[in-house]
Each structure stands twice: as structure tokens, then as C-alpha cells.
Amino acid sequence: MTGAVLSALRAQESSSGVTDTARLLVSCADRPGIVAGVSRFLVERGANIVQSDQYSTNPESGSFFLRVVFHLPGVSARLDELSEQFAVEVAQRFGSDFEFHDAARPKRVAIMVSRYDHCLLDLLWRTSRGELPMEIGAVVSNWGDLRDEVTRFGVPYHEIPVTRATKATSESAQLDVLGGGRYDLVILARYMQILSDDFLRRVGCPVINIHHSFLPAFAGAGPYERAKERGVKLIGATAHYATADLDEGPIIEQDVTRVSHRATTRDLVRAGADVERSVLQRAVRWHCEDRVLLHGNTTVVF
CATH class of the missing domain: 3.40.50.170 (Formyl transferase, N-terminal domain)
Structure with a gap:
């Protein structure tokens, strides 16, 4: 993907509506099932994933990074709850660091x-x-x-x-x-x-x-x-x-x-x-x- 295309995609997201939208950042040692685990967690709570980017430094022994943008009605008031649940259900399983961010809050x-x-x-x-x-x-x-x-x-x-x-x-x-x-x-x-x-x-x-x-x-x-x-x-x-x-x-x-x-x-x-x-x-x-x-x-x- 060229730098110009990447910048255009980023600008498109920046200018789009962010009401009821949040971002999840995840980093951990790479292993199978991380994306599935994160996606399942969000879908089970009624979230719609609108953008997902991931990167692995090495698929066998590397570090894995994930950024997910998702839409979920009322998410601004639910971030603490989501964070507590994610820590137990996903982060402990994969040994991951993570952060939830409210996209509507500058x-x-x-x-x-x-x-x-x-x-x-x-x-x-x-x-x-x-x-x-x-x-x-x-x-x-x-x-x-x-x-x-x-x-x-x-x-x-x-x-x-x-x-x-x-x-x-x-x-x-x-x-x-x-x-x-x-x-x-x-x-x-x-x-x-x-x-x-x-x-x-x-x-x-x-x-x-x-x-x-x-x-x-x-x-x-x-x-x-x-x-x-x-x-x-x-x-x-x-x-x-x-x-x-x-x-x-x-x-x-x-x-x-x-x-x-x-x-x-x-x-x-x-x-x-x-x-x-x-x-x-x-x-x-x-x-x-x-x-x-x-x-x-x-x-x-x-």
C-alpha cells in the first residue's frame, strides 16, 4: 500500500463519524487465535468491527500488534466494563497488553x-x-x-x-x-x-x-x-x-x-x-x- 493511499484511508477514518465508536489496541507474543479471540469478544457484546489492522514481526516467534475500530451503541459509558471483561476473557489467555479508547473523546x-x-x-x-x-x-x-x-x-x-x-x-x-x-x-x-x-x-x-x-x-x-x-x-x-x-x-x-x-x-x-x-x-x-x-x-x- 502506497503512502498516499495510506494517508487517504487515515484521513477518511478521521473525518468519519465517531459516535458510539471505540478503538482497541492489543500487543502480545504472536500465536494462533488472537484475532479470533478479540473478534469473538467484541461480537458477543453486539459490536460491529469497522476497521482492523494487524502486524506480526515474525509469525513463529514474533510480537503481534492489533488495532481494531468498532461501533457499539453506548460504548462511551461501557469502556471500563469492557476493559475489565477483556482482561479476564482475552488478555490473560494471550498474555497481552491492551487499551480501549473512546473515539469520540478528543x-x-x-x-x-x-x-x-x-x-x-x-x-x-x-x-x-x-x-x-x-x-x-x-x-x-x-x-x-x-x-x-x-x-x-x-x-x-x-x-x-x-x-x-x-x-x-x-x-x-x-x-x-x-x-x-x-x-x-x-x-x-x-x-x-x-x-x-x-x-x-x-x-x-x-x-x-x-x-x-x-x-x-x-x-x-x-x-x-x-x-x-x-x-x-x-x-x-x-x-x-x-x-x-x-x-x-x-x-x-x-x-x-x-x-x-x-x-x-x-x-x-x-x-x-x-x-x-x-x-x-x-x-x-x-x-x-x-x-x-x-x-x-x-x-x-x-
Whole structure:
């Protein structure tokens, strides 16, 4: 299946009605009967499976991943009950991890940003148009530059300065805004600070980061200037889950665009911003549509 066809199918599901619709994610060691067991469980409760995707790393000794979208009247009020029953009737039998998600409930999202606005404004704009299945509850920044832009969208803006001397205190203040189970996802939309391991443990939800794909070749300051000097022909971006290992978390999405010797450094920066926007919004969309399953330090994206 081509990338264009896959994107079209995903967009079709995203735009379709989600009332009385839920998603079930399953991961376990592969063995016969998993799909039959999951399907039987849903059908016996009156559910109609409307989409199913599965993947096995190896049919004899691999890991198995399944994403099922199903319609069931009143499912929003039944998810806890379904989860308890599934744990006993299916998950114990196959030794599986699983999650049920209400497709009608947008993910609660917060964004962290510094001074670059391209990814932030793209996410705010797409969310305001109903293009992303999420609700943005807060923007946290270590600068005040983007306050006016954000407040135009009716989103609270929290300026929390960060210096080397105040990092621990600043992260504590950030957690006062972001922690406590308030959010399902935090997005680093070009937040130019390194988050501590303690922050990532305490924030209580996944964190998605975006950065240029020059790493590790042009790490540090001035990557586009050095890329121009080296004569690169591809500008790329990577969206991944943030972990304790800097910029090494499980990759969700990547893309590139071609540039030529005629491109100036400014052209490279503009091309990089374009690809960062598109990569980040796809990664965020897929996460919010419960399409991403972790497999060690990699991902399976349905």
C-alpha cells in the first residue's frame, strides 16, 4: 500500500463519524487465535468491527500488534466494563497488553514551545479547524514572544523562564501546569530546552518531540549553516517520543524534501520549517487516533 493511499484511508477514518465508536489496541507474543479471540469478544457484546489492522514481526516467534475500530451503541459509558471483561476473557489467555479508547473523546493536549512559531501555529490552526482530534488546553513557553499569537486562539499561555540555575524550579512550575493527569499528550513544538528524566517521569503522559533530521551529523548550534557548507541535498524532520535518551526515543514519523546547490541557508531553513510542520502534525494526528503502538525503541503505526 502506497503512502498516499495510506494517508487517504487515515484521513477518511478521521473525518468519519465517531459516535458510539471505540478503538482497541492489543500487543502480545504472536500465536494462533488472537484475532479470533478479540473478534469473538467484541461480537458477543453486539459490536460491529469497522476497521482492523494487524502486524506480526515474525509469525513463529514474533510480537503481534492489533488495532481494531468498532461501533457499539453506548460504548462511551461501557469502556471500563469492557476493559475489565477483556482482561479476564482475552488478555490473560494471550498474555497481552491492551487499551480501549473512546473515539469520540478528543485527546487533551498541551504544547511546549520556545521562540520558533511554525509548528505551534500550525497545530493551533489545524485544531481550530477540527483537523486534529484534540483539544489544546495550555501552551507553556520559556519566552513571552508568542503570547499574543496563542491567546488569539483562546488558549492559556504560561510563560515560565528557564535558566541553568533555575531549571529544577522551572520544571516544577511546568509540572504544576502540565502534570496531575490533566493531559493525554504533551507536544514539544520546537521547545529548545532539554527536559530532565524527572520531568518525563512525572508529567504523566507521552511527550512527542520534533527536530530536524541532520542529527547526529550537525548537532548543536547552526545546523542549517553547516548543512549549507556541506552541500546537503535533503532536508528532513523527525517526530519521536521523548525519553531519557536525548533525541533517541521511538520514531513516529519522518520525511524529507530535496534542495539544490542554489538554495541559500535561508531557503534551507524555510524548507526545514515546512517539513517539520507536516511531520509533526502527522505524528500528533496518528497518536491522537490511537494508531501508534510501541515495540521496544521502535513503533508500529497503523
